[in-house]
Amino acid sequence: MEGTLMDDIQTLLDREQIRDCIARLARGEDRRDAELIKCCYWQEAKLDFGIFTGSFAEYLAWVVPGSPAVPLTLHTLGQSLIELHADSAAVETHVTSYHRIDMGEQHRDVVIGGRYLDRLEQRGAEWRIVQRTMIYDWVSDYGQSADWSKGLMGTPFKTKHSVGAARGDFSETFFKQLNTG
Template sequence: MDAMLQQMIDREAIRACLARLARGEDRRSAELIRQCWWPDARFDYGVHSGDVAAYLAWVVPGAREIRDTQHMLGQTHMELSGETATAETHVFSHHRIDTAEGARDTCVGGRYLDRFEMRADSAGTREWRIAERIMMYDWSQDWGRAADWSQGIMGYPFSGAHFAGTAISDFSEHWFSTVTGEHA
């Protein structure tokens, strides 16, 4: 029973790391992203690859033309082996891109292939983080011209400016700190 409980704890820690990374990417937060990668980790997205410094330079602050992103994670298949784990996580990512003709909405479907390692961080706390990531692309779609939702949706106006989320200065950051008394 102890081994099964430890596997459940490890799996949840890996899922939390994946969600924290997606949240950090959507907010272009170097702090959140850095918490998910070991300093010597490597990535290969097919269109860009390298170490963690290269990843941060690519994602934070991100391309000026990519105004907003949203990563939605699907199922994760994991295989644990001591202090290493492999994981395949389905991802659906939306990107709002500014072009000369106006904003466009695009999306990509694929899978992250991650190798996680359980190690001690600089403070000595043992945790799961990504040691290697490969992005597999299954499909992409250009949805065309983006709707302007800044003033409301489906004909209904927003009651406050904070309802139209953005990658930077997202209201959820403020919300978490006021509800929990901590910064998420």
């Protein structure tokens, strides 16, 4: 059984790198951060979201800067089933995605549940997505969005950084503080 422990450790590392890639991508999409998104896909990647199908370059142009009618998204990832095959992996990840939709006079909150079906390849020591397909399982329209200028449940916010945004909110400052400290 020589090498079994090292094989198991490498498998754990590969799985964690795959999960990290998928999590970084969700953050990149929510932030409309082209550089972060680029680090998660190989250039020849193909994508199929049902409402968008195309190359990685076409996808990047579509998702960044994103639709002005969707000023805010939040992708929350669930479990990932990862099947490793040498230098490739098949991965299914559950996702719940929140979308604030600008309807003109008001914003609406829409939540979609589904699964990402990803094929990743490892090149060198790096895992990235080479193919992504989105499967939609459910959608809920929660109606008019909260008016954050009034605080939370009638209590005003005491800080300016309490409400998130696609770009320029406190999470960017938070990570910069950690990286420069």
